[in-house]
Amino acid sequence: MSAVLRTYVLLVWTWTRAAAQYPVSFALMAAGVVVTGGLDIAVIWVIFSNTTTLGGFTLDEVMFLHGTAFLSFTVADLLFGNVDRIGRHIKAGTLDVMLIRPASLFVQVAADRFAPHRVGRVIQAAAVLSVGLARLDVPAGRTWMIPVMVVSGIVIFTALWALGGAVQFLLTEAPELANSLTYGGATLTQYPLSVYGDRLVIGVTFVVPLAFVNWQPGLYVLGRPDPLGLPYVLRFLSPAAALVTALAAALAWRAGIRRYRSTGS
């Protein structure tokens, strides 16, 4: 494990130095990240200047739910989001070069073209979460769930990226499939799931486990009843959901490598 981590850090550092060769591009992308991230928050602000609750939740509670999901997503995106580029590596033949190195393919793909400007969004997410938490009165006995749910969320988003990456071994044109789950999932989890239809909530609870990123554990932290009346125990199952998703992703990834066809000469 420590060898894998060392390789990852080494590659990330190398790509960061490579990115530093183009400082203007870096500055522009960092600015773009802050602007688009700011828009997400502006949307919530606009909603609450017209109403006092959203799906039965107050502004502070929504900021808490948004902050935790966004923090999970931005950390996963920063560290592993580049896995969705695997289709491009397959088409360009760069995957062949990675396969001849004595290092995990997943680590190499995840670290490839590491984008340090994405750190900006992590900070933004942490800020939203901090503000939400500061204005809420979370009982001390329930705060332990917050790091648990953020870490579970990181694992769930990373696993979804890996699943999407594995699919691209078969269909190189399919990065959008993964993105619909990850970026789509990030947008979905920005709001309390109670604003969506029941079927969607059931789907993201039992099929694609996005409800375990922030919704179910969030209900526990906020001490709210489940609007759908789903079992109370679900609130504690985020780590289990993360583990199952990660296992499925790892199996799919291995199967994908086995089916790799390579390209050209």
Added chain:
Amino acid sequence: MIEAEGLGRTFKVRGSLVHAVRDLSFTVEAGEFVGCLGPNGAGKSTTIKMLTGILAPTTGRLRVAGFDPTRRRTALARRIGVVFGQRTTLWWDLPLKDSFELVRLLYKVDRVTFRRRLDELCEVLDLSHFLRTPVRQLSLGQRMRGEVAAALLHDPPLLILDEPTIGLDVVSKAGVRDFLGALNAERGTTVLLTTHDLGDVERLCRRVVLIDHGRLAFDGTVTQLRALVPGEVTIEDAVARLYLSSRPDPRTRHPRPAPDPPSVTA
């Protein structure tokens, strides 16, 4: 060093099965210098990719440097050096020496050994004056020397090169050839290279393996290859004759079903 037995790889292309490589068997002993020839699309690159653990074979048994390439990809990677003439393993935006340093860390070469090895490679491949240049600014000849050096920093007993001299000028080509010859003769490194340049074969390879239609069409020495065609012929003629003999007859209207290529094992 390499043991391939009944090696095969199929691809599904629009619903039909294409045999890129079929029933390929050959062995390479430690210390050999083998040239792998074949027309475009014959299955050379597919073979190289199976040997290096990039592609999993669909059939057959394969051992390279003591490992099954598919099951032990990373263990194998530490024991072989791979150079792709048409791909780069170097970091485009960083100085050449940074790529070397990264190789050192990825392959876990200790600092002292690395230093000594790099000095040697810098001298014989004449790298010193562009070590600090970003790879994207190197000429193809310089870059290829850099690629070869990067593949050898961990001192692998087996070096596999896929068209290493492609696009190089006469002088760069000679430089790379001289280096590979010396590497094989002095260090005893086993070398397997694919090429379309028969000069590479004549100058370097004691043994030639010819792949056509995904099968082994010839395996023997350069002299034996030449002797396949009667009269005083160059190696070009001999190889051209072998390539052509396996093509469908242009005089028949409907191409015959792919005939078996002449299989000559010396």
